[in-house]
Amino acid sequence: MDPFTKPLLACVALCAAASLSPVHAELDVVKLKAAIETSVEADYPKLDALYKEIHAHPEIAFQEVNTAARLATEMRALGFDVTEKVGKTGLVAIYKNGDGPTIMVRTELDALPMEEKTGLAYASHDKTNWNGRETFVAHSCGHDIHMASWVGTAKTLVGLKDKWQGTLMFIAQPAEEAGSGAKAMLADGLFTRFPKPDFGFALHDGPFGYGSISYRVGIGSSNSDSLNIKFQGRGGHGAAPQMTIDPVMMAARFIVDVQSVISREKDPTEFGVVSIGAIHGGTAGNIIPDDVLLFGTIRTFKPEVRAKMLAGIERTAKAVAAMSDAPAPEIKITEGAKAVMNDPGVVETAAKVMKVAFGDNFKPSPPSTPSEDFSEFVNAGVPSMFFNIGVYEPERVAAARNGTGPQLPSNHSPLFAPVPKPTIETGVTAMTLAVLSAFDQHARGK
Numbered sequence: 001m002d003p004f005t006k007p008l009l010a011c012v013a014l015c016a017a018a019s020l021s022p023v024h025a026e027l028d029v030v031k032l033k034a035a036i037e038t039s040v041e042a043d044y045p046k047l048d049a050l051y052k053e054i055h056a057h058p059e060i061a062f063q064e065v066n067t068a069a070r071l072a073t074e075m076r077a078l079g080f081d082v083t084e085k086v087g088k089t090g091l092v093a094i095y096k097n098g099d100g101p102t103i104m105v106r107t108e109l110d111a112l113p114m115e116e117k118t119g120l121a122y123a124s125h126d127k128t129n130w131n132g133r134e135t136f137v138a139h140s141c142g143h144d145i146h147m148a149s150w151v152g153t154a155k156t157l158v159g160l161k162d163k164w165q166g167t168l169m170f171i172a173q174p175a176e177e178a179g180s181g182a183k184a185m186l187a188d189g190l191f192t193r194f195p196k197p198d199f200g201f202a203l204h205d206g207p208f209g210y211g212s213i214s215y216r217v218g219i220g221s222s223n224s225d226s227l228n229i230k231f232q233g234r235g236g237h238g239a240a241p242q243m244t245i246d247p248v249m250m251a252a253r254f255i256v257d258v259q260s261v262i263s264r265e266k267d268p269t270e271f272g273v274v275s276i277g278a279i280h281g282g283t284a285g286n287i288i289p290d291d292v293l294l295f296g297t298i299r300t301f302k303p304e305v306r307a308k309m310l311a312g313i314e315r316t317a318k319a320v321a322a323m324s325d326a327p328a329p330e331i332k333i334t335e336g337a338k339a340v341m342n343d344p345g346v347v348e349t350a351a352k353v354m355k356v357a358f359g360d361n362f363k364p365s366p367p368s369t370p371s372e373d374f375s376e377f378v379n380a381g382v383p384s385m386f387f388n389i390g391v392y393e394p395e396r397v398a399a400a401r402n403g404t405g406p407q408l409p410s411n412h413s414p415l416f417a418p419v420p421k422p423t424i425e426t427g428v429t430a431m432t433l434a435v436l437s438a439f440d441q442h443a444r445g446k
């Protein structure tokens with residue numbers, strides 16, 4: 001039976017076994033949540049300052065040097081043993097508190113190569129060099145919210161250390177957006193130089209109401225593949241196209257035709273997306289360029305759907321070039337993050353507690369279509385839960401849904417602007433309860 005259809009008690013006796021240490025006698029979730037909220041409220045000015053500082057000075061994949069140093073300082077001040085430069089710019093922060101399981105909590109460190117247009121007082125105006133070009137940098141995926149929640153959770157768990165026993169392993173991962181940061185940490189000995197965690201947790205913010213948490217059992221996010229295509233033509237005068245092979249025409253045709261792989265070849269009941277996010281080609285209106293580069297992303301949940309889409313995309317690109325009597329295009333498809341699989345046991349344990357704590361604001365949701373390289377840690381053998389927290393005023397979300405208000409900017413929009421206080425407070429409270437639930441479950445020998 002689905003545990004959420006059962007009547008829920010206001011107080012979950014998480015650890016009633018008499019043989020256990022008195023610290024595990026019983027957790028009253030309602031009281032515990034109130035204690036966590038009081039602690040977060042008192043700490044909030046510091047977390048707010050941390051959030052706004054990181055938001056204003058974001059750093060891109062594998063360049064997160066100042067961000068990592070700032071978090072290292074915070075964690076050392078809390079008594080964590082911190083190792084820097086794990087996986088280039090990553091951090092591992094360990095806090096031991098007696099015998100018990102090792103529980104991992106992950107945040108990302110990186111921002112995006114894009115301009116922030118929120119107009120907020122703490123908006124980023126920073127620029128960096130990326131792939132040989134100057135670009136603005138912005139925390140438009142909300143990883144700054146995750147970092148503030150991560151530090152707040154560490155502080156709260158240290159403050160509640162009489163309620164749990166074991167080891168906290170807080171990791172700050174570089175380059176999530178590049179899909180390579182988790183791999184870099186693992187390759188640098190994350191689970192050999194440090195304890196391999198018994199359980200893992202991570203959260204991500206999203207464009208729904210603050211105070212709300214969504215979760216899933218099983219598939220939680222998509223498989224991601226990046227797509228690079230170079231259509232090779234023959235450049236020449238725009239007024240004499242018969243002397244050329246026009247790669248702009250090929251790119252345009254491909255961008256439209258590739259969507260028929262989604263609509264006509266893939267089973268319509270299965271998830272699959274291909275989006276072309278960047279086109280690089282040409283310099284002037286009257287010059288047909290030699291070549292055009294396309295950069296895209298392919299997202300799926302299931303391996304068989306992925307295989308079908310990759311084959312269709314490749315076939316379409318080749319056919320488009322053949323139609324123009326052009327050389328075969330250069331097609332590079334690079335596998336990125338795999339789907340995150342949420343562990344049923346870890347989720348069920350945390351869900352019992354979070355349902356009591358958050359009521360109807362804690363709810364299951366369909367898998368999310370973005371991708372996450374948190375899957376690397378899961379696939380390395382860490383049973384985990386990845387959940388989402390909302391960032392906007394619930395009234396604005398309701399108005400957007402019923403058409404009486406504007407659509408709200410999603411992650412990766414230049415206008416993405418979480419409301420910091422309720423979002424971070426929910427992140428800390430939810431993550432602290434999730435970690436405590438796992439310690440408690442383990443302490444009861446389950």
Ligand SMILES: [Zn+2]
Binds near residue numbers: 141177411412
């Ligand atoms: Zn993102």
Ligand SMILES: [Zn+2]
Binds near residue numbers: 141142143176204
């Ligand atoms: Zn993200």
